[in-house]
Each structure stands twice: as C-alpha cells, then as structure tokens.
Amino acid sequence: MKPYFKVLFVVVVATATGLVANSQAVTGQNVEKKNLLLTQAQVQVQPVAISVALPELADVSLKGGKSLSGRVTAIDSSAQTLSMQRSDKTLPVPLKEVEKVVFRNGATAYRSNGQQIIRGERDRPKGQPVTWNNLPLGTFTIKNATQGLAVVNLVPPVVSPERLLGIQSVAKDRQYVVDEMQFNLQQKTMSIRATPY
Secondary structure, eight states: OHHHHHHHHHHHHHHHHHHHHHHHHHHHHHHHHHHHHHHHHHHTOOOEEEEEEOOSOEEEEETTSOEEEEEEEEEETTTTEEEEEETTEEEEEEGGGEEEEEEOTTSEEEOTTSOEEEBTTTBOOSSOOEEEEEEEGGGEEEEETTTTEEEEEEOTTTSOHHHHHHHHHHHHHSOEEEEEEEEETTTTEEEEEEEEO
C-alpha cells in the first residue's frame, strides 16, 4: 500500500506543478497586457484648453502692503514675472512679490468671440465661481493681451476627469472670467478663481 501512495503523491505533485506553471504563464500574459493598456491610457491623457478672460483692470496686492493697478498683459513662468500695463508703460513685477491679483468687478472683459462682458453692471454670472488649485505655472498663457484672452490647460489629476467634463460643458456656451489669481513659487503653481458669464 505504501508504493501506491508514493505513486499517487508523485502524480498529484506533478499535476499541481503543471497547473501552477500554466496558470502563472496565462496570468502573467494577461497582467502584462492589462498593465500595458493601462500605461498607454495614462500617457494619452491630453490637456483640455479652457478659454478664460482677464478683465481690463486688476489690483495687484504686493507683499509688504503695497499695491499696483493696471492691465495684466503676461505671466512668464520661466522668468517668474507678471507684466502689467500702466499708462502705456509695461511694468514687470516679480511673482515672489505678488500676494494676489484681484480683477475689478466693473471692468470690461471680452469673450473669445470679441463681445464685451461688463461684470456687475450689465452682465450677471451664469454659474457658480470655480477655483482651480495647483495649476503648474506653464499651463496658463495669455493669447491676446489687448482683450485679456487667455487659455488654461487643465488635466487630471489637477482637475478630476468628472469635473473636467463639467468645466468643458460650461465653457461651450459661456465664458469663464477670472476673478482672482494667486501664486505659489515654491511649488511653481498658481490658483485661479473664475466665474462663468
């Protein structure tokens, strides 16, 4: 009876080893394919360009209590400066000195089609203000300084995919107008609060 158990034991071990090896080969192939597809999907996430408008007049609060007012014409992420136009002169302001930028409520802004928006007087918000935090500085570009037209490139994980879909649907027939900006130079990011009109 002992030889019978030895043979049975050898057969069971051999069968189990074969099944495990086959299972690992099949599972490994599936895992590799899934990981490859998951990696490709993550790489293919493209930023979504959202058009925003900067009103003509902004108040820039500086660290130390001083302030400036004028039109924001550029934000240079590499030089870390904000450019303002005041009395036909361009004034560069180091971002490290900027506490925050607040755009005046009654100042004119422009839609991407060129139509004017006058906040507070003629035009009322058509949605709730949104805040986009931790945006890399390079994702914000002023395209037309004269009309204050700019673009923010939003991408997960800064904005969740669900929230991004909502922002895109609002931007189809409304214009986001920037209310306020703040900068975090240690993280090389910025925050934007904007309201759809």
